[in-house]
Amino acid sequence: MALDTLYHVNTPEGISLRLSPAGPVPRMLAWMIDIMIRVGINTVVFTALAFLGKTGLGIALIISFLMEWFYPVYFELYKNGQTPGKKSFNLYVTMENASPVTPAASMIRNLLRFVDFLPFLYGFGLISMLLTKRFQRLGDLVANTVVLHKPLEYPIVSNTKDDNENSITPVAPPLALQLAEQQALIRFHQRNAYLTEERATELSLLTGKLIEDDKQQPTKRLLGIASWIMGDRK
Amino acid sequence: MSAVKQTQFINKNQQLWQDFEQWLDYQALSRWAKNSKKNPVEKPVDIDLPHAYRQICHHFALANSRMYSPILVERLNKLVVRGHQTLYSTRTHIMRDIMHYFSGGFPSLVRKEWKVVAIAAALFYVPFIAIIIAIQINPDIAYSIMDGDQLRSVEEMYDPDLHERLGRERESDSDVLMFGHYIKNNTGIGFQVFAGGMLYGIGTLFFTLFNGIFIGAVFGHLTHLGYIDTLYGFVVGHGSLELNAIVLSAAAGLMLARALIMPGRKSRKRALIDDGKSAVTMMYGVATMFILAAFIEAFWSSMVMPVMIKYVVGAILWTLVGVYFWFVGRGTNSDQIDTKASSNSGTFSP
Numbered sequence: 016m017a018l019d020t021l022y023h024v025n026t027p028e029g030i031s032l033r034l035s036p037a038g039p040v041p042r043m044l045a046w047m048i049d050i051m052i053r054v055g056i057n058t059v060v061f062t063a064l065a066f067l068g069k070t071g072l073g074i075a076l077i078i079s080f081l082m083e084w085f086y087p088v089y090f091e092l093y094k095n096g097q098t099p100g101k102k103s104f105n106l107y108v109t110m111e112n113a114s115p116v117t118p119a120a121s122m123i124r125n126l127l128r129f130v131d132f133l134p135f136l137y138g139f140g141l142i143s144m145l146l147t148k149r150f151q152r153l154g155d156l157v158a159n160t161v162v163l164h165k166p167l168e169y170p171i172v173s174n175t176k177d178d179n180e181n182s183i184t185p186v187a188p189p190l191a192l193q194l195a196e197q198q199a200l201i202r203f204h205q206r207n208a209y210l211t212e213e214r215a216t217e218l219s220l221l222t223g224k225l226i227e228d229d230k231q232q233p234t235k236r237l238l239g240i241a242s243w244i245m246g247d248r249k
Numbered sequence: 250m251s252a253v254k255q256t257q258f259i260n261k262n263q264q265l266w267q268d269f270e271q272w273l274d275y276q277a278l279s280r281w282a283k284n285s286k287k288n289p290v291e292k293p294v295d296i297d298l299p300h301a302y303r304q305i306c307h308h309f310a311l312a313n314s315r316m317y318s319p320i321l322v323e324r325l326n327k328l329v330v331r332g333h334q335t336l337y338s339t340r341t342h343i344m345r346d347i348m349h350y351f352s353g354g355f356p357s358l359v360r361k362e363w364k365v366v367a368i369a370a371a372l373f374y375v376p377f378i379a380i381i382i383a384i385q386i387n388p389d390i391a392y393s394i395m396d397g398d399q400l401r402s403v404e405e406m407y408d409p410d411l412h413e414r415l416g417r418e419r420e421s422d423s424d425v426l427m428f429g430h431y432i433k434n435n436t437g438i439g440f441q442v443f444a445g446g447m448l449y450g451i452g453t454l455f456f457t458l459f460n461g462i463f464i465g466a467v468f469g470h471l472t473h474l475g476y477i478d479t480l481y482g483f484v485v486g487h488g489s490l491e492l493n494a495i496v497l498s499a500a501a502g503l504m505l506a507r508a509l510i511m512p513g514r515k516s517r518k519r520a521l522i523d524d525g526k527s528a529v530t531m532m533y534g535v536a537t538m539f540i541l542a543a544f545i546e547a548f549w550s551s552m553v554m555p556v557m558i559k560y561v562v563g564a565i566l567w568t569l570v571g572v573y574f575w576f577v578g579r580g581t582n583s584d585q586i587d588t589k590a591s592s593n594s595g596t597f598s599p
Binding site: 032034070076083084109114115119128156157194202245 | 254255256257277302303306309310313316317318319320321323326327329330333334337338423424425426427428429430432433436437440441443444445447448452505518521522525526528529530532533
């Protein structure tokens, strides 16, 4: 656990949330998407309002001012901490304790973006991110915010996708298994849906004794044992 | 493995997790999407949020201690994080907060931070006035601060002979253009002055001194040429807000610098977080001042009228700004607002 960048936050309910801060690279890519969107909107606004002459240009300047400083603030406060760029990389902004970002914090981190950007292209921001445990740029440090990875969806797949001929019959393991071994099997059972068939077979063949009785369909055999461990009986 | 197998555990609690998830999804929808007639959204089962959330926290803890599969634990972790975010999100009364802020919070914050504000004012006004005076004595100084082209274009803008009547130097449809320009330019400078505080104050120092000297050079040069009424008549009104907004953004920047340079008994990070909150609280007021100044500058300062009226209105505005920061919010419950503003990120967030 200590090797990666995860950190834990204790809630009042006495449990600890596991959070994973996002590093410079996905954040930079997300920023590039946002900057392209902003340039796009600015271009549209300036061309559209150009027809209104100087008045239109004045309005366009106000809009571009708002876009420059408050585009991220809007999305952070009203779209669950995700600008479109962040959304596309599954990132979101929260307070360091995982509660939603407050208006003041959002303002701070986006006003201070200016110093993070110095001396060029987020130089100070990058240095700050590399020096802090949770990849915080200067604005994040003052606002007490972090940018986190949103955990990917791994829906619990019931392995009943092949109901009839391939359905899995729970089998008691041929020998007593230790806890860690049982866990490894359960993990295999759940990851099975995300593995290719060849890889699954390859992994199953590593288990030696467990599949001795059924060398033809090692995966199925292993899945059977796993579902028996999880409590399925037929 | 423990007494309750994973599958039984899932079967037993699946329903609650799903209801919870659906309820959160529904809450996340915009009001517009909830009422949309085209794609009516089914209202999910009502749940008792705190209760359901605590139950799921309990499930999460159980799943962890029973070492259920990582995928299940991951899913519960995600539910808990979402529930946490919803249950502990902050509810604000925006209108009331804004009222509180401008009727007391902002001026009393400025008074509370009077030392920093005084330093910021000195950083801006001292070089500003010094340069004006210096140029009266030795006019060549203007040329060592600005180059000839810049000075010529400033001269043209305020030359009384080029403008038959005082005031409106441009077509009226350009008022909006100038409004936009002032907002983008001046407010942006204010934000930069503030953010520069994060560089141990060097950025704030640089931008404030630079602006003081540069504007001082313009004023000094034009005063020396005798363009008094065109210049001061134009500037006196919005200057009351604009110049002081620069001073206050410098003060907010210096508050960040103070947290970095002398954090006191706090850690640097803690000091930054605390002072950052009051600094950004000040910036709300600063941004408002810049926008008001831009409005006055674009729509009032450029109007054609006897210069005396400009001076009188200018004097009134300066007095109002002074009175506002000196008196408003004193007495009643300003002290409470004061401490609230600094300890609690001020009024825009609870």
